[in-house]
Amino acid sequence: MADFYNRFIAQRDEIESKLRSASSEADKQECLRQISDLSSQCKAVLHTLPHHDQQLYNEQLAALTKKATEGRKKFAFKSRMGSFQTQTQGQTGTSQTQSQTSQTSQGDGRSQTQWQSSHGNEHSQTQSQMSTSSSSQTQESSQxxxxxxxxxxxxxxxxxxxxxxxxxxxxxxxxxxxxxxxxxxxxxxxxxxxxxxxxxxxxxxxxxxxxxxxxxxxxxxxxxxxxxxxxxxxxxxxxxxxxxxxxxxxxxxxxxxxxxxxxxxxxxxxxxxxxxxxxxxxxxxxxxxxxxxxxxxxxxxxxxxxxxxxxxxxx
Structure with a gap:
């Protein structure tokens, strides 16, 4: 996964550079679109990533999204991007994904995102991937x-x-x-x-x-x-x-x-x-x-x- 890691870092740095120079709402929306694209790339390789890698990419996507949405108190941007996130429960390594719409709080203007799918077939594909991951982790629990x-x-x-x-x-x-x-x-x-x-x-x-x-x-x-x-x-x-x-x-x-x-x-x-x-x-x-x-x-x-x-x- 070294090639994907290098691509991720390059795109992340490019987005951060654009966020630093963003001067309008349109600039930030373009950054959000690029974050969405990057999140989709992460989703495509989810089943090949160790759990720790999933957490790492998730944290960096969340940090990018927070930077892109800071100060936007009156604007709620519904996004398909989110971040991809898995949680491990117990020693069996059971994984689950949570899907929720990105929302901006009027109280503090900060946005927290979770990876979401707007089409049924995408949701089914994600569930299938996580089922495979869960099965693999269950087998590992017998190690x-x-x-x-x-x-x-x-x-x-x-x-x-x-x-x-x-x-x-x-x-x-x-x-x-x-x-x-x-x-x-x-x-x-x-x-x-x-x-x-x-x-x-x-x-x-x-x-x-x-x-x-x-x-x-x-x-x-x-x-x-x-x-x-x-x-x-x-x-x-x-x-x-x-x-x-x-x-x-x-x-x-x-x-x-x-x-x-x-x-x-x-x-x-x-x-x-x-x-x-x-x-x-x-x-x-x-x-x-x-x-x-x-x-x-x-x-x-x-x-x-x-x-x-x-x-x-x-x-």
């Missing part, structure tokens, strides 16, 4: 889960996996989808054909071969990655080092060199201060392969080696 790992070697193979609250541990994962949360001072090796979602990772070393990579609210972590989408994504991160996935761990699978890192908190053309490229790997990957292939279950050899070869000496 393998574990938490509270401390100084442990943990291995997962097969379907979707969710792991949380790990400290000074080794995670070896081969799954269709991997979701990791609250990982500290760990070594993580992931190989699979699907996406990887990481949240709250710190002071860790990751070797990941995946289709799509998302990292959120993480810091001081080395990531050696093969990403089929070629554009790993980070958000609210700092001190992240990116290096190429070690060939020793490829195990016959294709390896894809990443072309760029998309930092959602640094949309300027200049280098993001939140990540850097790893030019000198700190680990002997031949030795790491030996540990992995010998199915070393004791944590002590892992921790001893990682502590002596890592920037994070407290591992």
């Amino acid at each position: 393998s889960s574990c938490s509270n790992l401390h100084e442990t070697v943990h291995k997962s193979h097969g379907g979707p996996v969710a792991i949380s609250n790990c400290y000074r541990s080794v995670l070896i994962i081969d799954s269709t989808t991997a979701k990791l949360d609250n990982i500290s001072k760990c070594f993580v090796y992931i190989t699979g054909e699907g996406p990887v979602y990481l949240t709250n990772v710190k002071d860790s070393i990751l070797a990941i071969n995946c289709h799509q990579f998302r990292m959120h609210s993480s810091n001081d972590t080395q990531v050696y990655i093969s990403c089929k989408s070629r554009r790993p994504i980070i958000e609210k991160c700092s001190g992240i080092g990116f290096g190429q996935f070690p060939s020793q761990l490829a195990e016959g699978k294709d390896v894809y060199e990443w072309e760029a890192i998309d930092d959602f908190n640094w949309l300027r053309p200049s280098q993001s201060p939140h990540w850097s490229q790893i030019t000198q790997p700190t680990l002997d990957w031949d030795y790491m392969v030996t540990l992995i292939h010998h199915h070393e279950q004791k944590i002590t050899p892992w921790l001893n080696y990682l502590q002596s070869h890592s920037h994070h000496q407290s591992m």
